[in-house]
Amino acid sequence: MQIEDMILVSVDDVVVEPPDVFVGRVPKKYEDLAPKLIVKDDGTEAWEYLGNLSQSVGLNAVVGRPPEDYGLEPAAFSDMRPGCYDVDERVRDMNANGVLGSLCFPTVPGFVGELFGRQAAAGNGDLAIAMLRGYNDWHIDGWCGKYPGRFIPLAIPPIWSPELMGEEVRRVARKGCHAITFADNPGNLGFPSLHSEKWDPFWKACADEGTVVCIHIGSGTRMNLQDPGAPIEVMIAGTPITLFNCATELVFSDIFNKFPTLKIALSEGGIGWIPYFLERIDYVHEHHHRWTLHGFPSGKKPSDVFREHIITCFIDDAAGVRNRDLIGIDNITWECDYPHSDSTWPTAPEVLWKSLAGVPDEDIHKMTWKNTTKHFSYDPFKHIPKEGCTVAALRAQAKDVDLTPRVGAGGKSPSDYAKGYATVGDIIQQMAGAFSTAFETKPGGAR
């Protein structure tokens, strides 16, 4: 097998929502209340919703910019590569990167629809569910639907109501969507603990419908910002491993006993730490269960429970690939993280290939697409002949895609920082500044 023969499906990319997300997708009576893109006095753009500014349009959407120019600062649409928000351009960028399929996480509503959750908590549940359904319909029909076989649709949940979550899981399943987001630590967002029975209607619907629950890093546990004096690398390096805790909570929870067909994906969690994790949870169970009185009724080990229910993924993780036998070869999937700064676009095949040296073809196929099609009820070959799905075939369609790095609004010099480099404190300050700028409600945006 050669690099160009790979078939690549990414289980973690991001969509930056275009300005027309809600147009024609919410009931007439709520049209004026839908989130709107506005331009602030400083020229940057933001979403305005019920009088509040929501998450920036392009937070960390730096794909295609030179690395000198990365940053966490918000950008305008004109600073971004169009593939961030335009689905035609996105598919062209996927082709240029040899990537067949993509599962895209949201930006504006938050990983688990917190934007609508806050408002529902404030009393207007009817408006909130209307907006959320409108968003999911746009994602499924407007974004994924335009290119059959190229996307794995991913819904966001009405996180404020497990009953509504169950209903939404079933509603979107009827539209062919079998993945939905959830938080690694919902208690931290003000919702019930992961161990609460209140979530049962949600778990049940997902188990019934074969819907994968996708738990993304940063979806509940806050980023590691504890030390303002630390270089920002400390936060970036440590974020994926925050899912270690969630993985432990899931394995030791009662959830899989109650819903034995449920599958949960740890999105952007990496895989290199999993061999250690599995050994550790088995050790802890074996050493402690006689006094904690916690058991697995089936007589299984914690690592068995993990391998039965948890789907892992990686961007570039040679240690994880080396130890794939310890992780479970049937549960490893691959991701690209377009358009965030950890992404390997547009050389994802080349970067990945280095980690795959010496790996048998069948293991490569499992990790790069087979496991994903199996777990996510995703069948690209229904729409595209298999020979058109390889790195080589896709890249052949993308010869006109301009890969030249585009200089954006980012880029700092050492004198911009007290220590000469970006610290956690510097980035916190940048973010706070971005959200406190005065703005005028000039509707529209840059497109």
Next chain:
Amino acid sequence: MQIEDMILVSVDDVVVEPPDVFVGRVPKKYEDLAPKLIVKDDGTEAWEYLGNLSQSVGLNAVVGRPPEDYGLEPAAFSDMRPGCYDVDERVRDMNANGVLGSLCFPTVPGFVGELFGRQAAAGNGDLAIAMLRGYNDWHIDGWCGKYPGRFIPLAIPPIWSPELMGEEVRRVARKGCHAITFADNPGNLGFPSLHSEKWDPFWKACADEGTVVCIHIGSGTRMNLQDPGAPIEVMIAGTPITLFNCATELVFSDIFNKFPTLKIALSEGGIGWIPYFLERIDYVHEHHHRWTLHGFPSGKKPSDVFREHIITCFIDDAAGVRNRDLIGIDNITWECDYPHSDSTWPTAPEVLWKSLAGVPDEDIHKMTWKNTTKHFSYDPFKHIPKEGCTVAALRAQAKDVDLTPRVGAGGKSPSDYAKGYATVGDIIQQMAGAFSTAFETKPGGAR
């Protein structure tokens, strides 16, 4: 090489301080003010210091109890195996376990002497340093000194003053002590951030004296108690990996640039996650340094910095041993964790041997004793002929040690817990109860 030929040196055990720690070791004028062991109304024991109850005498000191009987609850001395607090019995227990050498962390003063730090912060620095020196003298002369060659002495720092820390490093080095504790996140304890230049006098003294800085799990970052509904296994399984963050902070800090001979040990951190960690920090550096402007003046990669300066250790970690080439074979050491509940006593050699299947002799020697003797300036063979240091030779001296499990005060039934098993919330409640019980100042304790 056979199991009985191994030489085992443990870089992480714990001493439960006996009642006479401070007797004769503090200036006359402060004798009455020294911490004293008292018996509470409920029969449990605690240390009383300046009107406050300090940490329990035997928190989690469960070695030699049947696993049904473990727990985090405080115990009385009579509930503990004498090897917890009696050095003669400790050495007999080490012999029975085939362990030659041991580095012992403190219990009562806290990992970094917080007990004295709080009081110094309240204004009485003179008393605090007198108590701290008394403690270190007891540890070095009273505990380790009685059995030359069997212990690696470990001091605690006057954490409230980096200048005093530097002085204490030099003072104990003159007594042959080349290890000292520090916190993984001093900022979390109310002291300056790890990245503060204020610590420089401490780092400098350690670098000058060849003193290893030992950073133990739980020494700054709090235990993971975020979800009261979670089974207690979540906390236990996730605690070692909390050092992932500290390791990242250390590598990206300016500390090793300034003090190139400094060595830092991650105590009880495990090793199986390190291959992933090293790959991750190199990836983050490579992907982000052009915009963060953070560099390594020497042109080294973050993983090089780690391998030059950081000492790792493990209890039982097959995935880590398998990937020792990725970690760095010269920096892996072994630990026993006596007398805590994660310990493998009294079958440490047998448990370890399973992880060592197929490992060349020289790699075994490096991990089980050679690296430790090199990094910690520890030369047991000056005192004990090498042939007397093996598992077989030590166990031969311990035929009369009673290894029968001793039933203590722990042990619960499912009806003791709302969920039928111990949750984080249950344990928090137990701990709070233990510290709020009324007590009478009956001096002495059970010995």
